[in-house]
Amino acid sequence: MKNRFDLIIFDWDGTLIDSVDWIVYCIQQAAIRHHCRVPDVQAAKDIIGLSIEKAITQLFPDIDDSLREKIVADYAQTFFSKDISRADLFPGVYEMLQQFKVNGYQLAIATGKKSRGLAQAVVATELADLFAATRSSDQAESKPNPLMINQIISELGVDKQRVLMVGDSVHDLQMAMNAGIAAIGVTCGAHSAEILQHYQPLMCLSYPTDLLEFL
Template sequence: MKNRFDLIIFDWDGTLVDSIDWIVQCIQRAAAHYGCPVPEPQAARDIIGLSIEKAIETLFPVADEETRAKLAAHYSQNFFSKQISPDDLFPGVSDMLRQFRRQGYRLAVATGKKASGLAKAIEATGLADLFCTTRCSDQTASKPNPLMIDQIVAELGVDKQRTLMVGDSVHDLQMALNAQVVAVGVTCGAHSESTLQQFRPLCCLSYPTELLDII
Protein backbone atom coordinates (compact mmCIF):
# COMPACT_ATOMS: atom_id res chain seq x y z
CA MET A 1 0.00 0.00 0.00
CA LYS A 2 3.01 2.30 -0.14
CA ASN A 3 2.36 5.53 -2.08
CA ARG A 4 -1.31 4.66 -2.50
CA PHE A 5 -2.73 7.66 -0.59
CA ASP A 6 -2.29 11.43 -0.47
CA LEU A 7 -4.90 12.23 2.20
CA ILE A 8 -5.59 10.45 5.49
CA ILE A 9 -8.80 11.38 7.31
CA PHE A 10 -8.93 10.36 10.96
CA ASP A 11 -11.84 10.04 13.31
CA TRP A 12 -11.02 11.60 16.71
CA ASP A 13 -12.51 9.84 19.76
CA GLY A 14 -11.43 6.21 19.98
CA THR A 15 -9.12 6.54 16.98
CA LEU A 16 -6.54 9.15 17.97
CA VAL A 17 -7.71 9.79 21.54
CA ASP A 18 -8.36 7.19 24.26
CA SER A 19 -11.72 8.65 25.31
CA ILE A 20 -14.31 5.92 24.78
CA ASP A 21 -14.70 4.88 28.43
CA TRP A 22 -15.09 8.51 29.49
CA ILE A 23 -17.77 9.10 26.84
CA VAL A 24 -19.68 6.03 28.06
CA GLN A 25 -19.50 7.23 31.67
CA CYS A 26 -20.76 10.69 30.74
CA ILE A 27 -23.70 9.24 28.79
CA GLN A 28 -24.62 6.96 31.68
CA ARG A 29 -24.40 9.80 34.21
CA ALA A 30 -26.69 11.98 32.11
CA ALA A 31 -29.25 9.18 31.86
CA ALA A 32 -29.17 8.53 35.61
CA HIS A 33 -29.45 12.24 36.39
CA TYR A 34 -32.70 12.59 34.44
CA GLY A 35 -34.20 9.24 35.45
CA CYS A 36 -33.81 7.65 32.01
CA PRO A 37 -32.84 4.00 31.50
CA VAL A 38 -29.06 3.85 31.83
CA PRO A 39 -27.59 2.35 28.64
CA GLU A 40 -25.36 -0.68 28.87
CA PRO A 41 -21.72 0.14 28.04
CA GLN A 42 -21.83 -1.41 24.56
CA ALA A 43 -25.08 0.39 23.73
CA ALA A 44 -23.36 3.66 24.63
CA ARG A 45 -20.30 2.69 22.59
CA ASP A 46 -22.51 1.96 19.59
CA ILE A 47 -23.54 5.60 19.20
CA ILE A 48 -20.04 7.06 19.47
CA GLY A 49 -19.23 8.82 16.22
CA LEU A 50 -22.73 10.16 15.68
CA SER A 51 -23.61 13.76 16.41
CA ILE A 52 -24.72 14.19 20.02
CA GLU A 53 -28.28 14.86 18.82
CA LYS A 54 -28.45 11.62 16.82
CA ALA A 55 -26.75 9.74 19.65
CA ILE A 56 -29.28 10.88 22.25
CA GLU A 57 -32.20 10.19 19.90
CA THR A 58 -30.89 6.66 19.29
CA LEU A 59 -30.28 5.85 22.95
CA PHE A 60 -33.46 7.46 24.33
CA PRO A 61 -36.12 7.09 21.60
CA VAL A 62 -39.09 7.65 23.95
CA ALA A 63 -37.68 10.80 25.57
CA ASP A 64 -39.34 14.05 24.56
CA GLU A 65 -37.45 16.86 22.87
CA GLU A 66 -36.92 18.84 26.07
CA THR A 67 -35.49 15.82 27.91
CA ARG A 68 -33.19 15.00 25.00
CA ALA A 69 -31.86 18.56 25.05
CA LYS A 70 -31.21 18.28 28.80
CA LEU A 71 -29.47 14.92 28.34
CA ALA A 72 -27.23 16.37 25.64
CA ALA A 73 -26.37 19.41 27.77
CA HIS A 74 -25.62 17.29 30.84
CA TYR A 75 -23.44 14.96 28.78
CA SER A 76 -21.46 17.87 27.34
CA GLN A 77 -21.00 19.52 30.73
CA ASN A 78 -19.66 16.28 32.19
CA PHE A 79 -17.46 15.47 29.21
CA PHE A 80 -15.74 18.86 29.19
CA SER A 81 -15.25 18.86 32.97
CA LYS A 82 -12.20 16.67 32.30
CA GLN A 83 -9.25 18.57 30.85
CA ILE A 84 -7.77 16.78 27.85
CA SER A 85 -3.98 16.71 27.36
CA PRO A 86 -1.38 15.04 25.12
CA ASP A 87 -1.46 12.11 27.56
CA ASP A 88 -4.97 11.28 26.32
CA LEU A 89 -3.69 10.43 22.85
CA PHE A 90 -3.03 6.78 22.18
CA PRO A 91 0.70 6.09 22.57
CA GLY A 92 2.74 7.23 19.59
CA VAL A 93 -0.08 9.13 17.85
CA SER A 94 1.61 12.53 17.89
CA ASP A 95 4.85 11.12 16.48
CA MET A 96 2.90 9.16 13.85
CA LEU A 97 1.03 12.24 12.63
CA ARG A 98 4.22 14.28 12.48
CA GLN A 99 5.96 11.56 10.51
CA PHE A 100 3.08 11.42 8.03
CA ARG A 101 3.29 15.18 7.54
CA ARG A 102 7.06 14.96 6.94
CA GLN A 103 6.38 12.30 4.34
CA GLY A 104 4.01 14.65 2.52
CA TYR A 105 0.62 13.25 3.53
CA ARG A 106 -2.26 15.65 4.03
CA LEU A 107 -4.15 14.98 7.25
CA ALA A 108 -7.73 15.77 8.27
CA VAL A 109 -10.26 14.97 11.00
CA ALA A 110 -13.89 13.93 10.54
CA THR A 111 -15.72 13.64 13.85
CA GLY A 112 -19.09 13.60 15.54
CA LYS A 113 -17.81 16.24 17.97
CA LYS A 114 -18.87 19.85 17.66
CA ALA A 115 -16.39 22.24 16.08
CA SER A 116 -15.71 24.19 19.28
CA GLY A 117 -15.00 20.99 21.21
CA LEU A 118 -12.68 19.62 18.54
CA ALA A 119 -10.76 22.89 18.30
CA LYS A 120 -10.13 22.87 22.05
CA ALA A 121 -9.12 19.21 21.97
CA ILE A 122 -6.71 19.64 19.05
CA GLU A 123 -5.09 22.61 20.76
CA ALA A 124 -4.87 20.84 24.14
CA THR A 125 -3.27 17.73 22.64
CA GLY A 126 -0.62 19.74 20.78
CA LEU A 127 -1.76 18.75 17.30
CA ALA A 128 -2.96 22.13 16.02
CA ASP A 129 -0.30 22.42 13.33
CA LEU A 130 -0.87 19.00 11.78
CA PHE A 131 -4.33 18.97 10.17
CA CYS A 132 -5.12 20.63 6.86
CA THR A 133 -8.84 20.77 7.64
CA THR A 134 -11.54 19.26 9.86
CA ARG A 135 -15.25 18.55 9.68
CA CYS A 136 -17.57 18.28 12.68
CA SER A 137 -21.19 17.28 13.16
CA ASP A 138 -22.42 20.85 13.63
CA GLN A 139 -20.76 21.94 10.37
CA THR A 140 -22.22 19.30 8.07
CA ALA A 141 -24.23 16.06 8.10
CA SER A 142 -23.65 13.50 10.85
CA LYS A 143 -21.95 10.21 10.12
CA PRO A 144 -22.58 7.89 8.34
CA ASN A 145 -23.68 10.43 5.72
CA PRO A 146 -20.68 10.82 3.37
CA LEU A 147 -20.83 14.62 3.31
CA MET A 148 -17.95 15.08 5.78
CA ILE A 149 -15.59 13.16 3.52
CA ASP A 150 -17.01 14.71 0.36
CA GLN A 151 -16.41 18.21 1.69
CA ILE A 152 -12.88 17.46 2.92
CA VAL A 153 -11.90 15.91 -0.41
CA ALA A 154 -13.40 18.82 -2.35
CA GLU A 155 -11.74 21.45 -0.16
CA LEU A 156 -8.29 19.88 -0.46
CA GLY A 157 -8.64 18.92 -4.10
CA VAL A 158 -7.67 15.29 -3.52
CA ASP A 159 -8.89 12.32 -5.56
CA LYS A 160 -11.12 9.98 -3.55
CA GLN A 161 -9.07 7.06 -4.83
CA ARG A 162 -6.08 8.64 -3.07
CA THR A 163 -7.99 9.12 0.21
CA LEU A 164 -7.97 6.88 3.30
CA MET A 165 -10.46 7.04 6.20
CA VAL A 166 -9.30 5.69 9.57
CA GLY A 167 -11.86 5.04 12.31
CA ASP A 168 -12.87 2.88 15.23
CA SER A 169 -16.65 2.72 14.79
CA VAL A 170 -19.16 1.33 12.35
CA HIS A 171 -20.25 4.91 11.64
CA ASP A 172 -16.76 5.80 10.41
CA LEU A 173 -16.52 2.78 8.13
CA GLN A 174 -20.08 3.12 6.85
CA MET A 175 -19.37 6.76 6.04
CA ALA A 176 -16.29 5.68 4.09
CA LEU A 177 -18.35 3.11 2.17
CA ASN A 178 -20.99 5.73 1.42
CA ALA A 179 -18.31 8.14 0.21
CA GLN A 180 -16.61 5.41 -1.81
CA VAL A 181 -13.22 5.81 -0.17
CA VAL A 182 -10.97 3.13 1.30
CA ALA A 183 -11.09 2.67 5.08
CA VAL A 184 -8.93 1.12 7.78
CA GLY A 185 -10.51 0.12 11.06
CA VAL A 186 -8.84 0.35 14.47
CA THR A 187 -10.00 -1.80 17.37
CA CYS A 188 -8.82 0.45 20.22
CA GLY A 189 -12.14 2.28 20.34
CA ALA A 190 -15.86 1.62 20.08
CA HIS A 191 -16.15 -1.59 18.07
CA SER A 192 -14.46 -4.95 17.71
CA GLU A 193 -12.69 -6.28 14.64
CA SER A 194 -15.52 -8.71 13.88
CA THR A 195 -18.01 -5.83 13.90
CA LEU A 196 -15.83 -3.53 11.82
CA GLN A 197 -15.08 -6.22 9.24
CA GLN A 198 -18.73 -6.17 8.19
CA PHE A 199 -18.02 -2.82 6.52
CA ARG A 200 -15.20 -4.17 4.34
CA PRO A 201 -12.22 -2.13 5.56
CA LEU A 202 -8.89 -2.61 3.86
CA CYS A 203 -7.71 -4.07 7.17
CA CYS A 204 -8.19 -3.72 10.92
CA LEU A 205 -5.37 -2.60 13.21
CA SER A 206 -5.08 -2.66 16.98
CA TYR A 207 -3.89 0.97 17.09
CA PRO A 208 -3.62 3.73 14.49
CA THR A 209 0.18 3.86 14.86
CA GLU A 210 0.33 0.52 13.02
CA LEU A 211 -0.47 2.52 9.88
CA LEU A 212 3.22 3.44 9.79
CA ASP A 213 4.02 -0.15 8.84
CA ILE A 214 1.58 -0.41 5.93
CA ILE A 215 1.39 2.96 4.13
Protein backbone atom coordinates in the same frame (compact mmCIF):
# COMPACT_ATOMS: atom_id res chain seq x y z
CA MET B 1 -0.17 0.17 0.34
CA LYS B 2 2.79 2.50 0.28
CA ASN B 3 2.29 5.48 -2.08
CA ARG B 4 -1.38 4.59 -2.59
CA PHE B 5 -2.81 7.53 -0.60
CA ASP B 6 -2.28 11.29 -0.42
CA LEU B 7 -4.86 12.16 2.23
CA ILE B 8 -5.62 10.34 5.49
CA ILE B 9 -8.84 11.29 7.27
CA PHE B 10 -8.98 10.26 10.91
CA ASP B 11 -11.88 9.98 13.27
CA TRP B 12 -11.09 11.56 16.66
CA ASP B 13 -12.65 9.84 19.70
CA GLY B 14 -11.51 6.24 20.05
CA THR B 15 -9.20 6.52 17.05
CA LEU B 16 -6.60 9.15 17.94
CA ILE B 17 -7.58 9.85 21.52
CA ASP B 18 -8.38 7.36 24.27
CA SER B 19 -11.76 8.81 25.23
CA VAL B 20 -14.31 6.03 24.77
CA ASP B 21 -14.58 5.06 28.45
CA TRP B 22 -15.07 8.71 29.42
CA ILE B 23 -17.81 9.15 26.80
CA VAL B 24 -19.60 6.06 28.10
CA TYR B 25 -19.36 7.35 31.67
CA CYS B 26 -20.74 10.77 30.71
CA ILE B 27 -23.68 9.22 28.86
CA GLN B 28 -24.53 6.89 31.71
CA GLN B 29 -24.31 9.66 34.29
CA ALA B 30 -26.60 11.91 32.24
CA ALA B 31 -29.13 9.08 32.05
CA ILE B 32 -29.01 8.54 35.82
CA ARG B 33 -29.46 12.23 36.59
CA HIS B 34 -32.50 12.47 34.31
CA HIS B 35 -34.07 9.21 35.49
CA CYS B 36 -33.73 7.42 32.15
CA ARG B 37 -32.84 3.80 31.53
CA VAL B 38 -29.07 3.62 31.76
CA PRO B 39 -27.58 2.16 28.58
CA ASP B 40 -25.07 -0.63 29.03
CA VAL B 41 -21.46 -0.08 28.04
CA GLN B 42 -21.71 -1.51 24.52
CA ALA B 43 -24.93 0.37 23.77
CA ALA B 44 -23.17 3.60 24.73
CA LYS B 45 -20.15 2.67 22.63
CA ASP B 46 -22.38 1.95 19.66
CA ILE B 47 -23.37 5.61 19.29
CA ILE B 48 -19.84 7.01 19.46
CA GLY B 49 -19.11 8.77 16.19
CA LEU B 50 -22.61 10.11 15.72
CA SER B 51 -23.49 13.71 16.53
CA ILE B 52 -24.50 13.96 20.18
CA GLU B 53 -28.07 14.83 19.21
CA LYS B 54 -28.37 11.79 16.98
CA ALA B 55 -26.68 9.64 19.61
CA ILE B 56 -29.08 10.63 22.38
CA THR B 57 -32.07 10.14 20.08
CA GLN B 58 -30.85 6.64 19.26
CA LEU B 59 -30.21 5.74 22.91
CA PHE B 60 -33.45 7.23 24.24
CA PRO B 61 -35.98 7.08 21.37
CA ASP B 62 -39.05 7.60 23.57
CA ILE B 63 -38.11 10.85 25.33
CA ASP B 64 -39.47 14.24 24.29
CA ASP B 65 -37.46 17.10 22.79
CA SER B 66 -37.17 18.97 26.08
CA LEU B 67 -35.65 16.04 27.94
CA ARG B 68 -33.40 15.22 25.00
CA GLU B 69 -31.97 18.75 25.10
CA LYS B 70 -31.39 18.48 28.84
CA ILE B 71 -29.53 15.17 28.46
CA VAL B 72 -27.39 16.60 25.65
CA ALA B 73 -26.50 19.62 27.81
CA ASP B 74 -25.82 17.45 30.86
CA TYR B 75 -23.57 15.15 28.82
CA ALA B 76 -21.62 18.11 27.43
CA GLN B 77 -21.15 19.70 30.84
CA THR B 78 -19.71 16.50 32.29
CA PHE B 79 -17.60 15.70 29.24
CA PHE B 80 -15.91 19.11 29.17
CA SER B 81 -15.30 19.11 32.91
CA LYS B 82 -12.25 16.96 32.27
CA ASP B 83 -9.11 18.66 31.00
CA ILE B 84 -7.23 16.77 28.31
CA SER B 85 -3.65 16.93 27.09
CA ARG B 86 -1.31 15.18 24.71
CA ALA B 87 -1.11 12.35 27.27
CA ASP B 88 -4.72 11.41 26.41
CA LEU B 89 -3.75 10.44 22.86
CA PHE B 90 -3.15 6.76 22.26
CA PRO B 91 0.58 6.01 22.71
CA GLY B 92 2.64 7.07 19.70
CA VAL B 93 -0.16 8.96 17.93
CA TYR B 94 1.55 12.35 18.15
CA GLU B 95 4.77 10.98 16.67
CA MET B 96 2.85 9.03 14.00
CA LEU B 97 1.03 12.13 12.78
CA GLN B 98 4.27 14.10 12.74
CA GLN B 99 5.90 11.38 10.65
CA PHE B 100 3.00 11.20 8.19
CA LYS B 101 3.19 14.96 7.66
CA VAL B 102 6.96 14.80 7.13
CA ASN B 103 6.35 12.02 4.58
CA GLY B 104 4.05 14.30 2.58
CA TYR B 105 0.60 13.08 3.56
CA GLN B 106 -2.22 15.54 4.07
CA LEU B 107 -4.10 14.84 7.29
CA ALA B 108 -7.68 15.61 8.23
CA ILE B 109 -10.29 14.87 10.89
CA ALA B 110 -13.95 13.91 10.46
CA THR B 111 -15.72 13.65 13.80
CA GLY B 112 -19.07 13.55 15.51
CA LYS B 113 -17.79 16.22 17.93
CA LYS B 114 -18.90 19.82 17.63
CA SER B 115 -16.39 22.10 15.91
CA ARG B 116 -15.77 24.13 19.07
CA GLY B 117 -15.02 21.00 21.09
CA LEU B 118 -12.72 19.64 18.40
CA ALA B 119 -10.85 22.94 18.14
CA GLN B 120 -10.26 22.91 21.89
CA ALA B 121 -9.17 19.27 21.79
CA VAL B 122 -6.61 19.61 19.00
CA VAL B 123 -5.06 22.62 20.73
CA ALA B 124 -4.97 20.82 24.10
CA THR B 125 -3.30 17.78 22.52
CA GLU B 126 -0.83 19.95 20.55
CA LEU B 127 -2.04 18.69 17.16
CA ALA B 128 -3.55 21.88 15.75
CA ASP B 129 -0.80 22.48 13.18
CA LEU B 130 -0.90 18.96 11.73
CA PHE B 131 -4.32 18.91 10.07
CA ALA B 132 -5.06 20.44 6.69
CA ALA B 133 -8.83 20.26 7.22
CA THR B 134 -11.39 19.23 9.82
CA ARG B 135 -15.13 18.61 9.76
CA SER B 136 -17.48 18.26 12.71
CA SER B 137 -21.11 17.31 13.14
CA ASP B 138 -22.26 20.95 13.30
CA GLN B 139 -20.56 21.67 9.95
CA ALA B 140 -22.03 18.77 7.97
CA GLU B 141 -24.50 15.92 8.33
CA SER B 142 -23.77 13.38 11.05
CA LYS B 143 -22.01 10.14 10.19
CA PRO B 144 -22.63 7.88 8.32
CA ASN B 145 -23.67 10.55 5.79
CA PRO B 146 -20.61 11.05 3.54
CA LEU B 147 -20.83 14.87 3.48
CA MET B 148 -17.91 15.38 5.89
CA ILE B 149 -15.60 13.34 3.69
CA ASN B 150 -16.86 14.90 0.47
CA GLN B 151 -16.34 18.41 1.85
CA ILE B 152 -12.79 17.62 2.97
CA ILE B 153 -11.94 16.09 -0.42
CA SER B 154 -13.37 19.13 -2.21
CA GLU B 155 -11.54 21.57 0.05
CA LEU B 156 -8.17 19.88 -0.38
CA GLY B 157 -8.58 18.97 -4.06
CA VAL B 158 -7.58 15.33 -3.66
CA ASP B 159 -8.59 12.46 -5.97
CA LYS B 160 -11.11 10.29 -4.10
CA GLN B 161 -9.12 7.19 -5.00
CA ARG B 162 -6.16 8.63 -3.07
CA VAL B 163 -8.06 9.09 0.21
CA LEU B 164 -8.07 6.80 3.26
CA MET B 165 -10.47 6.95 6.22
CA VAL B 166 -9.29 5.59 9.58
CA GLY B 167 -11.84 5.00 12.33
CA ASP B 168 -12.86 2.82 15.25
CA SER B 169 -16.63 2.66 14.76
CA VAL B 170 -19.12 1.29 12.28
CA HIS B 171 -20.24 4.87 11.64
CA ASP B 172 -16.75 5.79 10.42
CA LEU B 173 -16.48 2.84 8.06
CA GLN B 174 -20.07 3.19 6.83
CA MET B 175 -19.35 6.85 6.06
CA ALA B 176 -16.29 5.81 4.07
CA MET B 177 -18.34 3.25 2.14
CA ASN B 178 -20.99 5.87 1.41
CA ALA B 179 -18.30 8.25 0.17
CA GLY B 180 -16.67 5.60 -1.99
CA ILE B 181 -13.25 5.76 -0.36
CA ALA B 182 -10.96 3.18 1.22
CA ALA B 183 -10.99 2.64 4.97
CA ILE B 184 -9.02 0.98 7.74
CA GLY B 185 -10.59 0.05 11.06
CA VAL B 186 -8.88 0.28 14.43
CA THR B 187 -10.07 -1.78 17.38
CA CYS B 188 -8.90 0.47 20.23
CA GLY B 189 -12.24 2.26 20.46
CA ALA B 190 -15.92 1.45 20.03
CA HIS B 191 -16.11 -1.72 17.95
CA SER B 192 -14.32 -5.03 17.49
CA ALA B 193 -12.64 -6.25 14.33
CA GLU B 194 -15.44 -8.78 13.86
CA ILE B 195 -18.02 -6.01 13.69
CA LEU B 196 -15.88 -3.61 11.64
CA GLN B 197 -15.18 -6.28 9.02
CA HIS B 198 -18.82 -6.08 7.92
CA TYR B 199 -17.99 -2.68 6.41
CA GLN B 200 -15.21 -3.99 4.17
CA PRO B 201 -12.16 -2.13 5.48
CA LEU B 202 -8.83 -2.83 3.83
CA MET B 203 -7.77 -4.23 7.21
CA CYS B 204 -8.36 -3.87 10.93
CA LEU B 205 -5.50 -2.80 13.18
CA SER B 206 -5.20 -2.75 16.94
CA TYR B 207 -4.04 0.88 17.09
CA PRO B 208 -3.72 3.71 14.58
CA THR B 209 0.04 3.69 15.05
CA ASP B 210 0.10 0.29 13.33
CA LEU B 211 -0.51 2.28 10.13
CA LEU B 212 3.18 3.20 10.07
CA GLU B 213 3.98 -0.36 8.99
CA PHE B 214 1.72 -0.14 5.95
CA LEU B 215 1.88 3.47 4.71
